[in-house]
Amino acid sequence: MAHLWVRHEGVWGAQRLGSAGIDVAGLLASRAAAAADGAAYPHSARLIRVDAAEAKSWAIIASPTSGLRVNGRTPPAGLCVLDDRDEIRGGAEKLFFSTETLAAVEPFPGSDRPVFCGRCRQSIEVGSPAVCCPGCGISYNESAELPCWTYSEKCTFCGQATALDAGFSWTPEEL
Numbered sequence: 001m002a003h004l005w006v007r008h009e010g011v012w013g014a015q016r017l018g019s020a021g022i023d024v025a026g027l028l029a030s031r032a033a034a035a036a037d038g039a040a041y042p043h044s045a046r047l048i049r050v051d052a053a054e055a056k057s058w059a060i061i062a063s064p065t066s067g068l069r070v071n072g073r074t075p076p077a078g079l080c081v082l083d084d085r086d087e088i089r090g091g092a093e094k095l096f097f098s099t100e101t102l103a104a105v106e107p108f109p110g111s112d113r114p115v116f117c118g119r120c121r122q123s124i125e126v127g128s129p130a131v132c133c134p135g136c137g138i139s140y141n142e143s144a145e146l147p148c149w150t151y152s153e154k155c156t157f158c159g160q161a162t163a164l165d166a167g168f169s170w171t172p173e174e175l
């Protein structure tokens, strides 16, 4: 799940992005109101999800005169498809976009065909606790009886760390 890094009182926090997208101008304006810095903020800018087959990407739509910048540049024609770790700036505030996803235990959603666990090779039952590897998308059981995801320190297929409390490997820093 992609997310935006937003700074609250000097501390960066990750805000998950849902399918509805997010009003970036409103978010920046609320940060600006907290900062009371008097800078000019974009009136209209929105982050939207673009679904193309399996690939999900995110784009920002902003009026070319809004003053919003992505990696220091005004989006051409007001549109910019975002890449991991892009900086979004408006006024004196900035946000960072990230595509990094944390591993989480969730009820297995199921699929058209049986899905086999990346560790034990048994089919994973719909609704049973499972982890979808953020690195490669392979699913694993993860219950008290079948702790297949956390059985090893790393995903068998892509080397993704399996610690469930590892947190994000990338966080914004002041540049």
Ligand SMILES: [Zn+2]
Pocket (backbone or CB within 6 Å): 117, 118, 119, 120, 121, 122, 140, 141, 146, 148
């Ligand atoms: Zn398993």
Ligand SMILES: [Zn+2]
Pocket (backbone or CB within 6 Å): 133, 134, 135, 136, 137, 138, 155, 156, 157, 158, 159, 160
């Ligand atoms: Zn993996």
